[in-house]
Amino acid sequence: MWRGLAAAVMVGVVCAVVGCFVVLRGLAFFGDALSHAVLPGVAVAYLLGGAQGPLFWGALGASVLTALGIGAVSGKQRLSEDTAIGVIFAGALALGIALISTIRSYSVDLTHILFGNILAITNGDLLRIGLFGGGVLLVIAALFKELVAVAFDPIHAATLRLPGEALRYLLLVLIAVTVVVALQTVGAGLMTAMLITPAATGYLLARRLPRMLAIAVGVGVFSGIVGLYLSYYVAVASGAAIVLVATACFGLAWAGVQLRGRA
Numbered sequence: 725m726w727r728g729l730a731a732a733v734m735v736g737v738v739c740a741v742v743g744c745f746v747v748l749r750g751l752a753f754f755g756d757a758l759s760h761a762v763l764p765g766v767a768v769a770y771l772l773g774g775a776q777g778p779l780f781w782g783a784l785g786a787s788v789l790t791a792l793g794i795g796a797v798s799g800k801q802r803l804s805e806d807t808a809i810g811v812i813f814a815g816a817l818a819l820g821i822a823l824i825s826t827i828r829s830y831s832v833d834l835t836h837i838l839f840g841n842i843l844a845i846t847n848g849d850l851l852r853i854g855l856f857g858g859g860v861l862l863v864i865a866a867l868f869k870e871l872v873a874v875a876f877d878p879i880h881a882a883t884l885r886l887p888g889e890a891l892r893y894l895l896l897v898l899i900a901v902t903v904v905v906a907l908q909t910v911g912a913g914l915m916t917a918m919l920i921t922p923a924a925t926g927y928l929l930a931r932r933l934p935r936m937l938a939i940a941v942g943v944g945v946f947s948g949i950v951g952l953y954l955s956y957y958v959a960v961a962s963g964a965a966i967v968l969v970a971t972a973c974f975g976l977a978w979a980g981v982q983l984r985g986r987a
Contacts (some may be wrong), residue, residue: 758915
């Protein structure tokens with residue numbers, strides 16, 4: 725339970741911070757695509773080593789490669805970013821399903837990839853979440869002004885001679901790493917909610933980015949802790965409980981904004 729709480733807090737912070745950039749850049753579909761595109765990497769890792777195989781590294785490799793592929797296809801071609809996401813996401817998902825379907829026991833051994841299992845997190849999992857999640861936060865802190873400039877106004881960022889294309893690829897990779905870091909807590913099916921919902925709540929309630937980040941982190945951490953306790957006492961899936969709490973926070977924020985607007 726303590727490991728689950730620690731993982732929930734760390735994932736809540738990382739997803740909220742990265743999610744703010746996802747919301748500002750309109751990359752919600754991108755996060756959803758990556759959460760499902762990890763399946764080929766997970767399947768390959770499982771085929772190589774079974775349930776004890778390098779599932780995390782397989783998921784990480786597949787996620788980063790998919791992010792770079794989407795960036796390459798949408799960068800210099802006439803295809804829009806959402807079109808590139810749709811094409812590569814569908815192909816990666818189909819490949820993952822095809823590989824997983826060859827594993828007879830996949831329904832038992834790989835269920836936690838789809839739905840999450842935060843209470844099964846080991847000390848090794850916790851260490852990886854801390855290292856990679858902390859790495860993501862350090863990169864964002866070091867390049868915060870540059871990432872903000874590219875997220876809000878790419879044209880202005882270009883006039884400042886910022887490496888816009890490199891920063892775009894960097895943000896895609898950071899989202900990919902965040903997706904894999906949070907995978908075991910809520911699973912691939914609900915991963916998008918952890919990226920989008922806390923950040924969207926902050927977006928509703930704040931007019932400045934620092935306040936948006938603070939609200940998003942607060943919602944992410946609160947949802948992780950309360951959702952985990954609810955899952956324990958109500959006997960429901962932990963990932964679903966965490967996402968439902970985050971959704972309830974968003975609903976309250978939306979209702980408050982609507983009421984304030986009518987006052």
